[in-house]
Amino acid sequence: MRFDDLPLHDATLSSVHACHETGRCDLTLRLGISGTHVLRFEGFNVLSVPRQEPWGPSCAVNATRQVSPRAYELELQSGDVIHIEARSWTFQKRCDEPPLVSGHPAQMRAAFMAAEAASGGPHVATFVLGKPSPSGSPARAAVEVCRGAETRWRIDLCDGLGESGFQDVRCVGDVVYVGYGQQVAVVSPMTGRVASYPLAGYFGHLFTAEDLDSKALGRSVLVSSASELLCFDAAGERVWRTTDLAIDGVIVHRVVGDAVEGSAEWDPPGGWRPFRLNLQSGKPA
Structure with missing residues (x-):
């Protein structure tokens, strides 16, 4: 899947965690019935996470785009654009997401x-x-x-x-x-x-x-x-x-x-x- 085709429109960005020592950056996103996913960047050397909200407060994603072979952007519906330059990225469901069915009625x-x-x-x-x-x-x-x-x-x-x-x-x-x-x-x-x-x-x-x-x-x-x-x-x-x-x-x-x-x-x-x-x-x- 191309970065531009990630199904993130209207997903909620809940956190950004960057480890300077390892060069790893994790963006945690909630995708409705699809659950919580992690967009992980490895080997990042540039990270910009503005929170100026020119369009008003919002944590929802508007669009994703790859602007160069190693540069990626997430545009939020607040008007802020998160910019990351990294060696690679992966996108997968968070492994600690609670099961849909347990001893209680399914969520x-x-x-x-x-x-x-x-x-x-x-x-x-x-x-x-x-x-x-x-x-x-x-x-x-x-x-x-x-x-x-x-x-x-x-x-x-x-x-x-x-x-x-x-x-x-x-x-x-x-x-x-x-x-x-x-x-x-x-x-x-x-x-x-x-x-x-x-x-x-x-x-x-x-x-x-x-x-x-x-x-x-x-x-x-x-x-x-x-x-x-x-x-x-x-x-x-x-x-x-x-x-x-x-x-x-x-x-x-x-x-x-x-x-x-x-x-x-x-x-x-x-x-x-x-x-x-x-x-x-x-x-x-």
Whole structure:
């Protein structure tokens, strides 16, 4: 596989680890239902990892490219470009990734894909968000949901959901959160429950305890839009909604105790201001 063809668009970059002594650099990336992978560079002599975020905060990959025989770049959706010059590279699933099936029920996983490529058939239950095309044309996009190694459900995203430059999906327990257009949908495939919440402006991001490395968040999920922040509990029920936080983007950086800390953009581009909300109520802390 060529470096430019790595399936990393929309993958989440979670860490960069460089060992100067050995000349090895590991980029850890989460690829939805494909799990966590490591992009490893051997014999690196140049490494640039900027975090200036000219397009706004994001850890998602936009594109990969090989710019010379020994030079490689990962463009993030923040606008930052990671540049590495190295002797060679490899890409493989992380060997310590937990198994899909253990003594507990298999983990639920979900990922976006083209509607035409999503699994179908009588063994796959389908949920529909938005308005299906009267002509029967494919949905705009789809989310495929797996239980263990088996595709069990799909969520079709049709017209009428609005527009956004961002999309995201998370599985927390048996609840699937889908952010798309100007909506966030909460789907419980095991029970068939579907709830869709219109957002004030475009969908921004989903934040879980794993994303924020925060035990305080538990199984709750934070959802941001262009101007607001929502909190859902472990059952997928909306707990609070705080509006008028920003005009062009809300980012959560951390959850510390009962406080949600983040940044809100009031003067784009780049006019970010910090905020601090109570985790239980969403009110200013």
